[in-house]
Each structure stands twice: as structure tokens, then as C-alpha cells.
Amino acid sequence: MNVIDIEALSLTFETGDGPVQALSNIDLKIAKGDFVSFIGPSGCGKTTLLRVIADLEQPTGGSISVNGTTPELARLDRAYGYVFQAPALYPWRTIARNVALPLEIMGLTRAQQEERIARNLELVNLTGFEKKYPWQLSGGMQQRASIARALAVEPDLLLMDEPFGALDEIVRDHLNEQLLQLWAKTKKTVVFVTHSIPEAVYLSTKIVVMSPRPGRIHDIVESDLPRGPRPLDIRETPEFLKLAQRVRDGLRAGHSYDD
């Protein structure tokens, strides 16, 4: 069964300068356990598409199902965890209490909360930082804490919107490696937005290449790299470079140079 099933989806924003077509005729199926990346230049609608899946934006045409139901019911059912571009931790809460935030809202008991906090902080290697406040952590650690917070809901689906975009490359490599290990361990379905070709190819089982004006899918690249944890130096292999080349060509062909 497909976790996400999108058919002929479109979304038009009404702006002061007239309608803007953010998404046009999107067809996409994401199977359980996939790691799917949306890649494309700014304005191609990759974040908007992720937000449609999360029921943070409403499509104006076509159909979409998440977990076999509507995005809204999936959201009300807390079927996904969402990781934003910024860590979005609440500064007045410790790391442990930030992870506990969704659990408090779900009405879990204190004991259940403690158990999930400990387990998910361990998953992102933040054990021992429970009592720290966000400002006491580096940017990479803050983003890991926000991933632990998304995982604490125990969703099958993890939606990640350029989570490592603001981090330097060394930290980013490290977190990419950890994310793959996490994905292999938890067997979740991940939808990941990025504008980095190496990041998309390294992480994904399926790469969705998007192009702007109007936002649409230009190419869907199935990765033949091995599933599960991949060593970072896989990025030097001919198979990796071939995939990266195909994604790069897709981005170039889809990009309009008229502006």
C-alpha cells in the first residue's frame, strides 16, 4: 500500500498580483519505508508540496491521500512528524521538555513521557542533554533535538523540510549519516526536502526532481544504491555520480532561464 498517493494535484495561491500556480499536475506515489527527496530550485514548490501532505496548505485541485485517508484526518490522527527548516524549539523549555511538548498535548502520563524522551534522545545521540536549554546547544544539536521531538509522536511518516539547510557541510554530512542509520533502525517512511544534489542522492531511495513556474515534477529518479545505512564515501562511486548527473541534468532542463 502506498503511504502517500497524489494524483493530478494542483495548488494556486491568490496573491495581490493575481493567482500564482505553486503546484501543477503533480502525480506521485510513495511506498511504505521509502526515503523520498524533493529537490529543485527555489520556487519549485517542493516545500509547498510537503506542506500539502502535512495539511498545512490546501490543494486547489486533484486528489491526495496520506495513510489511506485525507491529509487532515492523518494530521488529526498525528500520523506524521514534521521537522522544519529551523529547529523551532521553544526557548523556555529544556531539551527534554521540548521533546515532551507533543506528548503533553497528546495527554500522555509523565511516566510514558519520560520513557519516550529517553528513547528518542538516545536515537539522536542527545542523551545527557535533557536539562540543557536550546541556546546551550549547537545548531546541529538543536536540529537533532527537533528530530527527536518529531519522532516522539511515534509516527510512521517523517516529513522533513530542508532540516540541515542552515548547517555547515561537516555537520550536515554527519547528520545525514546519522539520519540514514535512524531511518534503517526505525523503518519509517521519510519525505525530505532539499536543494543539495549530494544530500538528495546520498539519502534517498527515490529522488523527485522539481522545476519552477509552475511548480511541477520534472523527473523521478529511482536510486539503485543499496538501501539502509550507506557509508559517506559512497559519494565517490560511479553509481552515485551517475545518479547525481541525472538529477543535475533534470534540474538544468527544468529550469527556465528566461529571468
Next chain:
Amino acid sequence: MNKPSFLRESVVPVLTVLAVLVAFWYVAALFMNHSMVIAEAELKGLAFTPTETWLRSWALDKPLLPAPHQVVAELWKSTAGLSITSKRSLVYHGWVTLSATLLGFLLGTLLGILLAIGIVHQKVMDKSLMPWIIASQTVPILAVAPMLIVVLNAIGISGLLPKALISTYLSFFPVAVGMVKGLRSPEAIHLDLMRTYNADDFKVFTKLRWPASVPFLFASLKVGIAISLIGAIVGELPTGAVAGLGARLLSGSYYGQTIQIWAALFAAAFLAGLLVLVVGWSERFVMHLMGARPERRAG
């Protein structure tokens, strides 16, 4: 490298400014009062030397502008020199004003917060209330206060509450405006996060909007407490000047007791400074509890 010295960096600049102000004040007192001294000399047929004129300008019973040492002496006499139950003690009058201030401040803060919560959550309240809230502060409080006191007296409410209500009238405004801004301060990303958790308005309020608004609340409270004191003093003026710092100001002006007026003014200023300081301390304490990054001292 020298360690920054508290004495050199904080005490010396403050004392320097104080010394300049005091010197300026003495000169001003001289100019304001010396014609009174000359008139007195002519009346009594005396001839003062310039030095005598100077010294007498700083020692008149009812000067136009009392010299600093006269005000300090009056402050000392009417605080430390009298029993605090005495009707002439500034401690007694200060307490009368303070109690009205605190009651009014408390009510004003509650009213301001409640209004802000309503305005943030109900579009109708935003549209209908905000213009009235702003209009309320354009009415001169000196005009409203006597009427409010007379009306409340007529329905049997007198004493502390009418004065406190004038403080409330003034202090709810900065709290309401600041809290509307504070409750709306969470970023879109923080609100989106709550939406992904399927959190209702109440949870969004308790877990996000309220904690996010705390720094705004304290900024408003600092304005609110000072303005509450002004409200209480203004409220004491039309009550017949029985008790309170406002009453001291009024009775001082009835009898031309300028030294008494200035002493009461300084007592009020001191009280206001103390109240703002207390709010500032509570702010630091609360922000510390909320895990805020310690402020780095400049320098």
C-alpha cells in the same frame, strides 16, 4: 588588562551627573529666590552684602525653588524624624498612596491581560475594542478623575478603591497593548508546529502564546506600575486632600509650602523608582526560571 571596576564604571559616572545636577539646582535656586531676598531687605530697610543675599536665597521658609539641602532636610524630618503613624509622616502618606497604587496595578494588569486574550482570539473583539482602548487614553485623566470619584462616592464607594480604579484606568492600557503584541509574537513556524500536533486554541495559548508573551508582559508592567502611581496621586487630588502623597502636594500648594511639595515630589519619584526596580527584579527572576540566556553586561 584591568578588570572593569564597579566603582569606576558605575558609581563615578552616576555621582558626576548628580553633582552637576545639584550644582545647577543651587544656581537656579539662587536666581529664582534672590529677588525675594532683595524685596525682604527693602521691606526691612536692611542692606545685605552679595554673600548674605546668596545664603539667604538658599534658606527661605517659602522659596520659589527650595535648595537641595532644604528638601533633603524636610525629607529626613518627615520620614525618620516622625512616628510613621503621624499625619505629617511621608512614610504614612507614601503607604496610603502605595496601597492604592498596588491594588490599581493588580486590577489593571488583570484587565489588560484579559482584554489582550480576547482581542487575540476573537476578531470581533479586535475590531470593536481596540479603537476604544486607544481612545480611553486620549481623555485627560485629570478631567476624568474627579468625576469618577464623585460618581463612586455617590454610590457609596469611597476610600481606597476609587483611587485604585484611576490607577487601573491608566495601567490596563500598556498591559493590553503589550500583551496583544506578546500573544501574537510566536513565529509562524511555532504555530505550524502546534498545528501538526493537532493542538486546540487553549493548548496553543498555555504552551506557546502565554510563555512567549512573558518578556512583553514585563516590559508593560514596568510602564504600568509607574503610571499606576501617577494614577493614585492624581486620584488623591480631588478627594479633599486627606491622605497620600497627592494630598501632601495639594496641601503644600494651598499654604505655599514649596519645600513640602518638593519633598512629596521626591518621595513619589523615589517610590516610582523602587517599584520599577522591583518589577525589574521579578523579571530577571522569572526569566531565569524560564531558562533565558543570562544577559551579558556591557563593557
